[in-house]
Amino acid sequence: MIMRIARTTDSDFEALYQRITQRGRVFDEDLWKVVEKIVDDVARKGDEALFDYTQRLDGYALTAETVAVSGKELEEAASRVEASDLAIMRQAAQRIEAFHRHQIAENWTVSDEPGIILGQRIVPLERVGIYAPGGLASYPSTVLMAAVPAKIAGVGEIILVNPSRGGQIHPLIAATAKLCGISRIFKIGGAQAVAALAYGTETIPRVDKIVGPGNAYVAAAKKMVFGQVSIDMIAGPSEILIIADQTAQPAFVAADLLSQAEHDEMASAVLVTPDEVLAREVSVELKRQLERLPRRTIAERSLEAFGAILVTDNLEGAVTVANRFAPEHLELIVEDPWKLLEGIKHAGAVFLGHYTPEAIGDYIAGPNHVLPTGGTARFSSALGVYDFVKRISVVCFSRDVLEDYGPKAARFARLEGLDAHGNSISLRLAGKNS
Amino acid sequence: MIMRIARTTDSDFEALYQRITQRGRVFDEDLWKVVEKIVDDVARKGDEALFDYTQRLDGYALTAETVAVSGKELEEAASRVEASDLAIMRQAAQRIEAFHRHQIAENWTVSDEPGIILGQRIVPLERVGIYAPGGLASYPSTVLMAAVPAKIAGVGEIILVNPSRGGQIHPLIAATAKLCGISRIFKIGGAQAVAALAYGTETIPRVDKIVGPGNAYVAAAKKMVFGQVSIDMIAGPSEILIIADQTAQPAFVAADLLSQAEHDEMASAVLVTPDEVLAREVSVELKRQLERLPRRTIAERSLEAFGAILVTDNLEGAVTVANRFAPEHLELIVEDPWKLLEGIKHAGAVFLGHYTPEAIGDYIAGPNHVLPTGGTARFSSALGVYDFVKRISVVCFSRDVLEDYGPKAARFARLEGLDAHGNSISLRLAGKNS
Structure with missing residues (x-):
């Protein structure tokens, strides 16, 4: 068996979680x-x-x-x-x-x-x-x-x-x-x-x-x-997390895990499923597909070090695990992926259904493949147009509104110990140029 | 005279520019x-x-x-x-x-x-x-x-x-x-x-x-x-750059420069104007207003070290200087500030006209006062709602479109030396579940 089948309640789950999410984070x-x-x-x-x-x-x-x-x-x-x-x-x-x-x-x-x-x-x-x-x-x-x-x-x-x-x-x-x-x-x-x-x-x-x-x-x-x-971001090794239920084809799931694992030995591939039968079938499929893979050694090492099959009590439990990992790529190979999507809080990109392998998103689907890794999807996003612009704020007041708001701003400034701020307002309100 | 009146063509302008924009950037x-x-x-x-x-x-x-x-x-x-x-x-x-x-x-x-x-x-x-x-x-x-x-x-x-x-x-x-x-x-x-x-x-x-x-x-x-x-950003000391023309009141301009200079000794206040008369009048006003300021010592040190009055040939030249500084705060105290705004490429926030002192923007106008400093307005923006969200991409393909795009994605992956990517697609197209 390439990947151990584990439960989040296992005593060493925390160590597994840390190993996967902290990989490549070690400050050298x-x-x-x-x-x-x-x-x-x-x-x-x-x-x-x-x-x-x-x-x-x-x-x-x-x-x-x-x-x-x-x-x-x-x-x-x-x-x-x-x-x-x-x-x-x-x-x-x-x-x-x-x-x-x-x-x-x-x-x-x-x-x-x-x-x-x-x-x-x-x-x-x-x-x-x-x-x-x-x-x-x-x-x-x-x-x-x-x-x-x-x-x-x-x-x-x-x-x-x-x-x-x-x-x-x-x-x-x-x-x-x-x-x-x-x-x-x-x-x-x-x-x-x-x-x-x-x-x-x-x-x-x-x-x-x-x-x-x-x-x-x-x-x-x-x-x-x-x-x-x-x-843009500090990129770490690539990763995928797949949530699958009993409707998923084990061969599809295994192929998608491998498409990530072949990237490099530091890549991570995790399956989370409530279906123990699927978990075992994917494990068998992984072994079978690995044998035919040109980049087999890399994929094998990646799966052994940073791969996991996690069995949860139900799909809600799987979503909780996915949110905790905040994966770069998240596949939802389940009966109703759109319903599951509602609960997803942290992921770089989500691939829905049985016919959306991550590989399609890497190249031609349209969304960006430069994505946050290592749990940073908690606070960052895919590269996008927003990364190439900045915003400039614009403010214009007339003398009349300055009369209303000016003294308030001056008072606020004085509360913070800044007097010259007040002068810049009072001078204008007393000015001859009014 | 507190601040020297200089021209961008002066032999030591480059040194002045570097001193102002690099202050607080020294890696200690x-x-x-x-x-x-x-x-x-x-x-x-x-x-x-x-x-x-x-x-x-x-x-x-x-x-x-x-x-x-x-x-x-x-x-x-x-x-x-x-x-x-x-x-x-x-x-x-x-x-x-x-x-x-x-x-x-x-x-x-x-x-x-x-x-x-x-x-x-x-x-x-x-x-x-x-x-x-x-x-x-x-x-x-x-x-x-x-x-x-x-x-x-x-x-x-x-x-x-x-x-x-x-x-x-x-x-x-x-x-x-x-x-x-x-x-x-x-x-x-x-x-x-x-x-x-x-x-x-x-x-x-x-x-x-x-x-x-x-x-x-x-x-x-x-x-x-x-x-x-x-x-959000790595904040440096605060700064203002004011573009003013002959319609500006010297007292207003001086007051605004001082409202920035009083923040701390590392703050910077720069006036850029094509009007030499205004330049001299502001210089006189600065001295007069400084005398009445509770935080006089701080403001004086800031102006001496990081202040400047720059005279340009015309307003276009002033805009060029402003864009080069990419100031945190930019005031346009000119006859037609909206026209001038069109040429502004780099600034945190812009304050237009004779009655919009920066102090109003610091507190009550509405825009954010957490702004990029030290020239980083070239590539960053005021703190905003966009800083507190992230974006998740969503992709869903049907089997039919996978049939069209899948082989193309697989070919692209193979060009990059990744074979398992292709498997994740070909398996689905050959699958019995179609």
């Missing part, structure tokens, strides 16, 4: 120090440090002339993507755009009293940096998920950084960037890329926000530069 | 280490460390029995506030509520194709902690600015922490808390209070988000626990 002081040095060096020395770290850590040489992907490089790399694949990416981009258009917020102005105008203006960020992870695979879907909402928000300029292997941009990344109209791409990655975006160097422009997932170094660097720039 | 390694120890101790030892630090740093003894403000304490303290002051606070709360109600976002569901349902649910945070700074003065207005939007959002429970002097809650804080219906108040402050809220102790419940300004220790602690909980 050594890593922090390494990242601190990188960030500090790049902030102070700019390109020199950036190129030096790229050579040392990623193993390829960069110069001010080669750090940016040229138009020719972009075209050549993109042209290597098959037309049929490009069509899929284009359709994905269209669906992502259609979904995210619903997130556009509008300026508003109100006048609740004669002489008072209040409002809120929505203004796009000027420049945003997207971190697209590199390494063994490339993740063009992440470029779509970050760039499409940024474009809808009206961001002035989108910068893409990607630790291209050997300094060559990956065809899929090139194709997606072209699709999104991103023309400034830099062949950098890791903590040094985050630092370059946050502080700017001779070749890399400083951005206002850095978005996109990355490894532990990237996550630490993002936390470090937070405040200097905005960041 | 010693302070960081002290805060790290406090946060770590409270996270590990709970109440014991929390009470110990309160005794050592704030100078009063706490126990599990006395850390919370009792109902009796709350009533007694609140009853000491004059009825007329309470009426002002109540009216401020009502106006703040009216403004923030416009920020409520609604759930939405769309079906853009038969068989596909997509949506976004807005869910309030479960538990939020408000940090109300203590020290010499008390800031009941901050309690209003944080609690009112949290209540509108539907936050389950609001916890208030306040480093009450000598362990006695300040009457104004008590009255505002009562007004906002906050009943759980703890007499703690500093980095130890932030840590207690982030990790929970035996007496202090763990929250999902910590909001509200504080000193450098509080700011460092908030940055440190970011990720474990959500935080």
